[in-house]
Amino acid sequence: MIHFEGVTKQFGNRVAVDNVSFSIDAPQMVGIIGRSGAGKSTLLRMINRLTPATAGRILFNGRDVLSLKGGEKRRWQRDCAMVFQQFNLVPRLDVVTNVMLGRLNTHGTLKSMFNIFGKGDIDRALSALDRLGIVQEAVKRAEELSGGQQQRVAIARALVQEPQLVLADEPIASLDPMNAQIVMDALREIHERDGKTVICNLHTLDTARAYCDRVIGMRDGVIVFDGAPEALTTDVAREIYGADDSFNEAATSTALDAPRQRAGAVPLSAGAMTPAAAAAV
């Protein structure tokens, strides 16, 4: 489905991503871990063309997305929705309009220029907000919401893009553990319920273990681990983080109390979280 071949990014003399190759053959939730500067964000940003690659190919269903131009490149960017650490909402716009911005790439140029949304767009946005448990916040300005709520708005915006792939760049790095759990549950649910591949950069080992089917460990731009979370032993973690014997996993923990086991055990309910969890935020 998505195939990376010798993907490389160089910033001046610094090789941020070094000849990376791997494939995702079926919908998976993939966590990318590694210390700061390992190249995780750069890799993700190359997939949706926010950062140009220096070399290599990224084939999605056989087509090299790195060579797309103009309208085709924009359509690809719609097909791989991105969720950012800092949410990237328009603070003064209301929540539902922020979500509808995810529809812009589906419109013609004129409609996009004037932010013209139809009833279908409004319905889609409200339904995505409902799924994320925050439809009651639809008319508030985005800046009035908590960080966890804002990230759920950003995920709703990603959903209305109807993407083939969801990319999340450290989506919980700015959140407290409880909101982190709600956001990770929502991303996992998108994978489970919609069958989407989710690629998620994470700082913390415990989150990757709790939520991902597969973990890729990067160090200095290179993949040094690629496997099931069960294979992510402390020794492997030491290698990924370039740490010595004093390495303590707690240093990479968000103390996330994952509510359930990974892989298959996620309740396929209509909402991404329990009402109690949603109400507590």
Ligand SMILES: Nc1ncnc2c1ncn2[C@@H]1O[C@H](COP(=O)(O)OP(=O)(O)OP(=O)(O)O)[C@@H](O)[C@H]1O
């Ligand atoms: N726009 C840029 N210009 C120059 N160097 C950059 C740029 N973006 C990233 N780098 C460098 O590329 C390397 C990889 O950075 P990247 O942000 O991809 O790492 P990361 O693993 O995502 O780190 P973090 O967890 O801190 O976000 C780093 O050395 C960084 O300084």
